[in-house]
Amino acid sequence: MHRRKKILSTVIIALVSLIISCGQQADQNEILIGEYSSLTGTTATYGLSTHRGLMMAVDETNNAGGILGKKIKLLTEDTQSKPEEAATAVTKLISRDRVVGVIGEVSSSRSLAAAPICQANKIPMITNASTNPEVTKKGDYIFRVCFIDPFQGEIMAKFTFNSLGLKRAAILKDIKNDYSIGLAQFFEESFKSLGGEIVATQAYSEGDADFKAQLTALKAANPEAVIVPGYYTEAALIVKQARELNMNMPFVGGDGWDSGKLIEIGGESMNNSYFSTAFSSDDPDPVVQNFAQKYHQLYGEKPDALAALGYDAGLIMFDAIKRAGVTESSKLRDAIAATKNFRGVTGLITIDQHRNALKPIVILAVENGKLVYKETVQP
Numbered sequence: 001m002h003r004r005k006k007i008l009s010t011v012i013i014a015l016v017s018l019i020i021s022c023g024q025q026a027d028q029n030e031i032l033i034g035e036y037s038s039l040t041g042t043t044a045t046y047g048l049s050t051h052r053g054l055m056m057a058v059d060e061t062n063n064a065g066g067i068l069g070k071k072i073k074l075l076t077e078d079t080q081s082k083p084e085e086a087a088t089a090v091t092k093l094i095s096r097d098r099v100v101g102v103i104g105e106v107s108s109s110r111s112l113a114a115a116p117i118c119q120a121n122k123i124p125m126i127t128n129a130s131t132n133p134e135v136t137k138k139g140d141y142i143f144r145v146c147f148i149d150p151f152q153g154e155i156m157a158k159f160t161f162n163s164l165g166l167k168r169a170a171i172l173k174d175i176k177n178d179y180s181i182g183l184a185q186f187f188e189e190s191f192k193s194l195g196g197e198i199v200a201t202q203a204y205s206e207g208d209a210d211f212k213a214q215l216t217a218l219k220a221a222n223p224e225a226v227i228v229p230g231y232y233t234e235a236a237l238i239v240k241q242a243r244e245l246n247m248n249m250p251f252v253g254g255d256g257w258d259s260g261k262l263i264e265i266g267g268e269s270m271n272n273s274y275f276s277t278a279f280s281s282d283d284p285d286p287v288v289q290n291f292a293q294k295y296h297q298l299y300g301e302k303p304d305a306l307a308a309l310g311y312d313a314g315l316i317m318f319d320a321i322k323r324a325g326v327t328e329s330s331k332l333r334d335a336i337a338a339t340k341n342f343r344g345v346t347g348l349i350t351i352d353q354h355r356n357a358l359k360p361i362v363i364l365a366v367e368n369g370k371l372v373y374k375e376t377v378q379p
Ligand code: PHE
Pocket: 046, 106, 107, 108, 109, 129, 130, 131, 132, 179, 255, 256, 257, 258, 305, 306
């Protein structure tokens, strides 16, 4: 009996290792990097832009000879814009494909779902765009190359209060979205500390399409500005419906507004609105212009912030592998943590002791149906 059990368990172990090794697509000459991105669903432009920027970084690195004598191979999983799928995606990338590092996600809620899995497996993760402070608190293997929302909220509060000169603001936030809840809170704290007043707050959930009830309630409180810390699909519909209700005050958003779809959906209604972001393709800096031109050649459009952040996240991962000299996870982790003054297309990137990036913020306005650069604020 005892022996049979032993044989059985040996067979099971052999089978399991066979299954695991079938999943490994690495050959000796490749370094496998995983990407989990929203290529479909409510925020599909986030994933598509990130993937395009990241592929540019991969191709440029490989064309220049690769790293450690090997080529980078990027394996991409679609999160369908859903947190549950984000968790499944990184589990596949880590357990089945055995990637040495993970890049993604854009949305904080999705990064929060996936980060604990990367941390538990000790596989370094770099999010290109998740700005909620909780993301990198998930553990010492979790990094980001974007700014964080306490900073973004403060800058937008100052912009609304000082630059626009408005003292009474209302907030319309997405209560199913960690990023939106956090940014609303940080905006409110800063705006009040400047002497501003939050005259009303309303909520919606991602996927909603009719915001008239919330907007009517906000209008009754007579705000001078409405803050919408959400993603582009809902933000554009909100502003459009607000204009139909004769709410002609400035609307203010954050990086979640950054998508070509914003103006496509919102049209002329988007005029007299403002948002913060990580990148403007109109920045005259030659590094930015060179990137923007190459991107345009490849994809036939201007890069948005997510394309730029995807590109930078890739380059930082590859630079760290080069400096580590190996792909062993603890050494790679240490090398990412040691990133200093890395010249990305979204500015100089230094990873701080909390694994966050200190970065400038760009403020854009919508005027005559076009994005117009307003100002850059240093951290
Ligand atoms: N910062 C957003 C989040 O954390 C995601 C985002 C970043 C969206 C940049 C658009 C552009 O959820």
